[in-house]
Amino acid sequence: MKQVESRALTGAWSRKYPALVIGLATLASAGCSVESDCGVVTIAEMTWQTAAFTAHVEQIILESGYGCLAETVPGNTVPTVTSMVERGEPDIAPEVWLNSVRPVVERGIEEGRISIATDIIADGGEEGWYVPEFAVEQYPELATLEGVLSRPDLFPDNEDPGKGRFYTCPPGWACQIINENLFRAFEMEEAGFTIFNPGSGEGLNGAIARAHERLEPILAYFYEPTPLTTRYPMRMIESVPHDPATWPCMTTLDCQNLAPNMYPKPVVRTLVTTSFAENSPEAYAFLSRVSWTFDFLEQIATWQEENQAIARESAVHFLKNHEEVWSAWVPEDVADRVRAGL
């Protein structure tokens, strides 16, 4: 249990309060059923559903299979990855959409503070500008950006009558800046659109759900897979192809050389701190094998949506019903312990 002392409780603390540290370490080891050198592991639970699901799957396996004191901590891409690079905490970020934090990740890897464990979604996610599937059936021109730009009247902004509303990303998401630049590059204001900040991920989800329930078209940034899009099918609008040459400028605030562009196919990876990878090689070996496809994750998301389940319930459901997937990630004895713990 030496890891508990050295990582959970910092050096300064153990120097100041040796008795407290020993006491806490004893307490901690009492809660630990299997002898291991894994220690305390913190896993970032991001705000969107698939990432939270992944965090809980890994938490359960690390805890009951490897005997780690694994816990999930709330997180969000940019602050979490920054904190991993700067302070070495949390240990694991299970689902990082690289597009939104590329500079921080590249610097962290260069400095040897974090490393990539796996492509958690093997074939990547999807992100871009979406309209509801039903809206395209009704108005076929909405399948393309050109068609969307010619019909601001289909997306009425009730706070700015006469204009069409484009729902961008909530604050804190990297796509907020990108969308703003794309909005200007496509000259959408001239086309009669307003850019609307939904305020939060929950707000964006709510707006999309409402649009489907009312059968009103909506134009929004979104991403897949999510439980929401399994209930309310959305279609990514066809626009210009991704251009890597002009893209870096489009991701920066006050980009001067605006050019029409679109999101690249997102790469989604698990990041871990280097200290975790070095100190817990077995747990790291497990994490580096965790991976699924977009379709499989969407299947989980569908179950979650249909059952109004929270991330933890989905994780338990997955571990109970898809043993063929996860048992390949861990040695036999670990799998037995996970099974027993369910």
Add this chain to the structure above:
Amino acid sequence: MLLSVVFFPALGQDLLRAIRVALDEAYRSFSREYGDLIESLFDPLLYLLIWFERLLLASPWWVVLIVICGTCYGMTRSIKLTIITLATMFVIGLFGMWDDTMRTLAIILVSTLITIVLGVPLGIAMARSDKLQVIFTPVLDIMQTMPIFVYLIPVVMLFGLGKIPGVIAVVIYAIPPVMRLTSLGIRLVAEEVLEAADAFGTSAWHKLVQVQLPLAMPNVMAGINQTIMMALSMVVIASMIGVRGLGQPVLEAVTNQYFALGLFNGAAVVALAILFDRMTQGYGRRLRSRQ
């Protein structure tokens, strides 16, 4: 069996899930059925909000400043406070937060107006009927303590994102103090005063308007003051459902960890709160001293 001694014998996972799914479906079909109707009922409010916001944004800044300072002097008759108000608003403008402050001001003032128009009569009703008091008290408790996002989800399903759900959230959260204090103020009016009024043969309506309300006014003003404070504290929450104003930069600052941006806009909200507080309190004091 032994397990249920240690762990609470909760309903089965599957049953709980079925309950959640059923409730959710019920709400969905309700919003599908009546959403348009309910939304159209709120259209006049939306037009008022848009009109007021545009008025504040389109008026030259000095006109707005004159109106604000004039209101301040009219309410408090305090030169000192008027100068402080002028200086504060000036600094807010200097730091580039004028437009967002106007948007926040618009939604807060309209919300406060609605709260007073609804809250004072309801508070009077509560004071006159013990039965209503018994019904309203737990409802007000729920409104003040229910985590806001719990009812924001259904509200967004009905109204979409933006000003209307923002106003509804603010009103639900901010109406309890004005109702409670109006009721309290009227109930505290001395029995002898009412007997005297009866002796003069005053009608019930006259007694309310000429005797009870004026005597309860300091309490009502305290309630309105609290209501405005609570409305302002909702600015950031409201921005999470797409209400524009000072809340959005605060939210942006928090999620991006921009310390200075958060501090500036947070300070602007606090400044507005303090100004409103001093104005309404000053007005309340003047009412009291007149009695």
